[in-house]
Amino acid sequence: MKVKNGNLLLDDLDIEILRLLRENAKLTYTEIGRRLGVAHSTIYERIRKLEKYRVIEKYTIIVNANKIGRKFLTAVMTVYTDPKESENVAKKLAEYKNVLEVSNSISEELLIIAKVIAEDQEKLHSFIANSVAPLPGVLRIRTSIITKKYKEESFPL
Numbered sequence: 001m002k003v004k005n006g007n008l009l010l011d012d013l014d015i016e017i018l019r020l021l022r023e024n025a026k027l028t029y030t031e032i033g034r035r036l037g038v039a040h041s042t043i044y045e046r047i048r049k050l051e052k053y054r055v056i057e058k059y060t061i062i063v064n065a066n067k068i069g070r071k072f073l074t075a076v077m078t079v080y081t082d083p084k085e086s087e088n089v090a091k092k093l094a095e096y097k098n099v100l101e102v103s104n105s106i107s108e109e110l111l112i113i114a115k116v117i118a119e120d121q122e123k124l125h126s127f128i129a130n131s132v133a134p135l136p137g138v139l140r141i142r143t144s145i146i147t148k149k150y151k152e153e154s155f156p157l
Contacts, residue, residue: 008055073117073120075144077113
């Protein structure tokens with residue numbers, strides 16, 4: 001990894017390390033080094049730099065909710081807002097535990113797109129009606145329930 005004009009330039013080794021860690025963040029430096037044909041000390045240094053420059057922000061797990069008896073439905077809410085209140089609405093949505101993602105989008109209008117989970121349709125409706133719709137600046141809400149997921153990744157490498 002090099003820093004040039006304030007931008008990080010990752011080389012092929014950095015990218016391969018990231019791919020392996022995304023696949024399995026529990027891999028040891030030795031195992032990554034073995035797979036890539038590089039000394040574990042090199043892998044250690046590269047990962048430390050990737051962490052230092054916040055290319056790697058955190059290590060996490062993906063929990064299979066079905067395996068622990070937790071059933072959720074996932075929905076995508078498109079929230080149309082008054083442009084003057086859009087940022088406040090987005091910040092408020094981000095505070096809710098059942099809201100997984102919040103993003104702004106600009107098309108013909110300023111929109112907030114939020115990924116939300118709920119135990120069932122009734123709880124989803126209640127959340128939207130009692131928590132989202134009353135927020136100052138919310139004009140209307142469109143909700144789409146996700147019925148099948150084909151792919152989910154954070155960033156292509």
